[in-house]
Amino acid sequence: MNRNTQLIAEIVVPGGHARAFEVKEGQLLEIIDVEGQQVADFFAFNEHNHWERLSPSHTFTALKSLALRVGDELRSSLRNRMLKIIKDTSPSHDLLIPACDEQRYLVDYGVTGHRSCVQNFEEALRPYGIGRDIFPAPFNFFQSTAIEPDGRLIQEPCRTKAGDSILLQAMKDIIGAVSACPMDLNPIGGSKITDIKIRVYQQT
DSSP states (O other), X not given: OOTTEEEEEEEEEOTTOEEEEEEOTTOEXXXXXXXXXXXXEEEEEETTEEEEEBOHHHHHHHHTOSSOOTTOEEEBTTSOEEEEEEXXXXXXXXXXXXXXXXXXXXXXXXXXXXXXXXXXXXXXXXGGTOOGGGOOOOEEETOEEEEOTTSOEEEEOOOOOTTOEEEEEESSOEEEEEEEOOOOSSGGGTTSOOOEEEEEEEEO
């Protein structure tokens, strides 16, 4: 960051868990993959109207692209501009895969009692009165999903390295939440579940 930005919050999201936070209009949000190869599921809600939520489908419709690039504006469920990408060192992000939940582990893997992103978000967002009934689809930062010529989706290991990050500018007052995805039954998170770091900056 340059000398015109001031760090006002730093949050470590433990691997397999989630944390929620507030970012005001004009502030910067940095999401950092601490060790590399860790998916960061991301939700954002309009602080003043929780029914307005960051939406991958409205975003890729507006962008006419499934790839995110510096300068892109991420849209809400009301098609409003919510966040803008300022800097990005990650090779890829995913806008298609839903957040893992209890049924994902049970139906697809026959596993019960596994932590999930939906459970993580419930815990983190409870103080804001936000529950799964209004959870959106996530932006899966750092995740790598390939689309085969026949339309098949291949969930690949993250290609991020330690310290890779995405920097976003809030275009509204938001409540954000990040889950360091606990998925360890397919290869998306590499060999282990690790931490994500969140930083919020004020521009002066």
